[in-house]
Amino acid sequence: MTERLPFFVYGTLRPGEHNHDLFLAGRTSAEEPATLPGALLYDGPGYPYLVEDVREGGAVAGACVTPAYGEYARLLRTLDQLEDFVAPGHPRNMYERVAREVILADGTATRAWVYVAADGLARDLAARGRRIAGGDWCGRAGAAGV
Incomplete structure (x- = not known):
């Protein structure tokens, strides 16, 4: 059985973003600001891609x-489908769901599920993608309300 972890959301599923209202509103018991170290964010077609990269220090x-x-079970299925995650390492995955340590606003570390760009996509983004400076989808240039 899959480990029951919270989810780290960084794009359209964040509070205030459109997919939060569609998929998460009223289905959560806690939503806390958090940061994922060792990762970069790239702009996509209406949503971001997260790529792990400890070398960049992002x-x-x-x-x-x-x-x-x-x-939990319903949200896990729904988010896996939304993020095009079939199974670990599956060739049709757009994202991989991986357990990573995130840092909450109070400095506490906790493990959470994170959807990261699958390997082939991550390589393409690193070579040709447009990085979101500062790693904040909601704070990017041109973001609604920014």
Whole structure:
């Protein structure tokens, strides 16, 4: 069985973004600001891609979202489908779901599920992608309300 971890969301699933309202609103028990160190964020077609890269020393801003009681299995299935995650290492994955340590606003570290760009996509982004400076999807140039 899959480990029951909160989810680190960094793009359209963050509080205030459109997919949060569609998929998470009313289905969580906690939503806390958090950061994922050792990662970079790239602009995509209406959503971001997260690429792990400890060499660059970057960090990605987001939220650590804990599903409400009784919602975990449904949210896991829904988010896997939304993020085009079939199974670990599957060739059709757009994202891989991996467990990583994120840092909450109070400095506490906690493990969470993170959807990261699958290997082939990550290589393409590193070579030709447009990085989001500062690693904050909500704070990017041209973001709604920014």
